[in-house]
Amino acid sequence: MSGCVFCEIIRGERPAHRVLDAPDAVAFLDTRPLFKGHTLLVPRTHYETLVDLPETEIGPFFTHARMLAAAMETALGAAGSFVAANNRISQSVPHLHVHVVPRNPKDGLRGFFWPRHKYASEAEAAEYAERLSTALNQP
Template sequence: MTAAEAGAAARPECLFCEIATGERPGHVVLADEVAVAFLDRRPVFKGHVLVVPRAHAETLGDLPADLVGPFFIRVQSVARAVELGTGAAGTFVAMNNRISQSVPHLHVHVVPRNRKDGLRGFFWPRTKYADKEEMSAYAARIREAMSR
């Protein structure tokens, strides 16, 4: 399957496919033929981004082999942009496969990190954006950092 063919392979009633196709709103920071990245609505820290393949794949094992490299190039770019856009000292990059996967669509978490930020192990306390305007502002900063 090519990236173009995979881009057309969205699954009906999948929340992340709906965001990727624009059927459902999301604070998108990257969208191309391979991946879509958007703010997590329940972030660990503000600026927490989810990177999903445009094509529906439930787990990493389901992602076509020819898309693995291009997909992780997007994850790498988003990780840099999250640091630049939020002023974070680093990022935590992680994914679940089935277990603890709240949406059954492959997604990589890119979480901004700073020393002594309170994140310990795999306990992920969640925070909230004050409002849609604050969420939009974080998305804009990360989007702008994608071009640096």
């Protein structure tokens, strides 16, 4: 879709730290992460919300989300993860995306007042993306 930031990332027209590059979906680091490793999973086809995603694509899409949640623990040492999607309200980009965020006890995430933690550099962001990508590609 023209003008969609996520479609531009998918097409390679906009830079992003990719974590997953599958035939049906792409995952990349959020540029304003709640915690380092915060990843956005998007379908390659432009769908605005979860409701718009065809039923036949829901299972494969959330299989990627499940794999990302596991990678948060194996690659980043997180105790768990937060997986969420907004539909229209609070959806900053109108392209379906699922947030997969590493979580740890007492990490400061409370309710919907979420602190943001920036990467120290592009190199640090690239290193987080590589760690998660490597974990996704292990048997």
